[in-house]
Amino acid sequence: MARLSIDFGDHATAIAAAVRARREELGCGQLEFAQQTPKIPLRLLQDVERGRRTKYSRDVCAKLEFKLGWTRGSIERMAAGGLPEEVNDLISVVRDEDQGTETRRYLIGNEELLQRIYVDLQATTADMPEEEARALVEQALESARTQALLVVHREKRKRMSRNRAAR
Incomplete structure (x- = not known):
């Protein structure tokens, strides 16, 4: 069965730049970011940030969106020429490097x-x-x-x- 994917198409370079800029805004190096939960392979993150490929699975995109603090579907919107949307109820992310965990705090109302x-x-x-x-x-x-x-x-x-x- 074929995996559902998102084709970045002509917007691969813009998506690469946006992902890299947001990761840097969050104060993370590539290795640190890739290893945070949910984990993604470092090589895959490097491919995204360099615009090496144009197709990525929806699962990978969802993990990136979560890690970047973007709403679900942001990368697909970007692939269509739109902009990512930040999660508006996320109020903080606390990382415990010793435990390798990340706690995200949300507001309800x-x-x-x-x-x-x-x-x-x-x-x-x-x-x-x-x-x-x-x-x-x-x-x-x-x-x-x-x-x-x-x-x-x-x-x-x-x-x-x-x-x-x-x-």
Whole structure:
């Protein structure tokens, strides 16, 4: 089965420059950027930034968009001559180099979702010993992360099934 791809066409040079400029704006070298989650091969990032190829899988483009803080579909818009759109609810990205992790904070309306969950959990565990409360909060947040990933993966599988059935 052929992988769905985006053809950069005549806009490969402009996309290359935009990706490189945004990565540099984020203060990352190529190797550091490629290794951040979601990881992409360094060689692939170099190909994108040098305009070496014109076709990339939608998966690669989605990973780049996420890492660059652009909305889904930004690279496809650029391939059609448009501009990328920044995620407007992303408020910060915190990288932990020792752990190799990246935490992105988002707003839902004017309220940060993770902060809202954390405050609710703290209030609920206020009558517990601190060590026990901390362990429960960590467990609850990991559970929320797992649940969010399950929802996304389930929806992706549904979409893939619908796409196969439509062919």
